[in-house]
Amino acid sequence: MIERPIIALDFSSKAEIKTFLNKFPQDEPLFVKVGMEIFYQEGPAIVEWLKKAGHDIFLDLKLHDIPNTVQRSMIGLAKMGVAITTVQAAGGHQMMQAAKQGLDKGTPAGQTPPQVIAVTQLTSTSQAQMQKEQLVQASLEESVLHYAKGAQEAGLDGVVCSAWEAQKIHDVTSENFICLTPGIRPYGKAADDQKRVVSPGKAYLMGANAIVVGRPITLADDPYKAYQNIKTDWNDIADE
Numbered sequence: 001m002i003e004r005p006i007i008a009l010d011f012s013s014k015a016e017i018k019t020f021l022n023k024f025p026q027d028e029p030l031f032v033k034v035g036m037e038i039f040y041q042e043g044p045a046i047v048e049w050l051k052k053a054g055h056d057i058f059l060d061l062k063l064h065d066i067p068n069t070v071q072r073s074m075i076g077l078a079k080m081g082v083a084i085t086t087v088q089a090a091g092g093h094q095m096m097q098a099a100k101q102g103l104d105k106g107t108p109a110g111q112t113p114p115q116v117i118a119v120t121q122l123t124s125t126s127q128a129q130m131q132k133e134q135l136v137q138a139s140l141e142e143s144v145l146h147y148a149k150g151a152q153e154a155g156l157d158g159v160v161c162s163a164w165e166a167q168k169i170h171d172v173t174s175e176n177f178i179c180l181t182p183g184i185r186p187y188g189k190a191a192d193d194q195k196r197v198v199s200p201g202k203a204y205l206m207g208a209n210a211i212v213v214g215r216p217i218t219l220a221d222d223p224y225k226a227y228q229n230i231k232t233d234w235n236d237i238a239d240e
């Protein structure tokens with residue numbers, strides 16, 4: 001289990017991230033998510049800067065391309081020294097294997113390759129939407145479980161899913177298989193564009209190994225207090 005909630009740094013500039021992080025104690029190492037929004041603005045330098053500040057990085061770029069392209073991209077990504085990265089499970093078995101091989105090849109000697117996990121069905125997707133837009137007859141849970149089993153067979157470390165599917169994923173894979181769950185909302189908070197939402201404490205009870213939280217922290221009046229409350233909810237239940 002990753003004890004710190006992973007904070008999604010969904011900002012469009014380094015300056016905005018600096019302002020945000022200045023609201024946190026400067027000696028507290030965080031686990032942060034660098035996603036497409038900031039990565040496409042600032043590039044790998046943002047990862048280097050956050051690492052230098054002592055933070056662990058979840059680099060969520062959701063790679064999805066032909067196996068050769070994904071493998072070669074992962075060779076480059078492996079040099080950034082991030083803890084976890086992502087691909088889209090829909091890219092298929094060969095693509096996921098290629099991602100893993102690229103990370104192994106690209107990681108400098110003596111360092112541990114990043115863990116790689118596969119996005120199943122986005123937490124902003126409902127079953128009705130998935131069936132209509134992706135022309136899928138299966139239930140959302142069946143689709144997520146299918147992708148999770150495929151990710152495990154391809155040698156990946158886990159999946160991105162909602163907490164609603166986490167325990168069933170562990171049942172069909174293993175307890176060690178990571179279920180990293182966005183779509184986290186403390187009770188009473190707006191779901192925004194998320195469809196499959198769960199509170200931090202409930203996510204733990206439902207089998208999540210890690211939670212990713214963006215707007216409930218980044219848009220809070222007091223982001224550090226919001227972070228601490230979410231961390232307490234997530235960890236308190238875990239400690240019981």
Ligand SMILES: O=c1ccn([C@@H]2O[C@H](COP(=O)(O)O)[C@@H](O)[C@H]2O)c(=O)[nH]1
Pocket residue numbers: 008010033035119121122123124160161182183184192194212213214215216
């Ligand atoms: O299925 C997915 C995959 C990734 N995400 C990412 O998590 C955060 C969630 O942000 P909130 O503001 O807490 O909704 C965001 O960076 C997404 O890109 C996801 O939500 N769902």
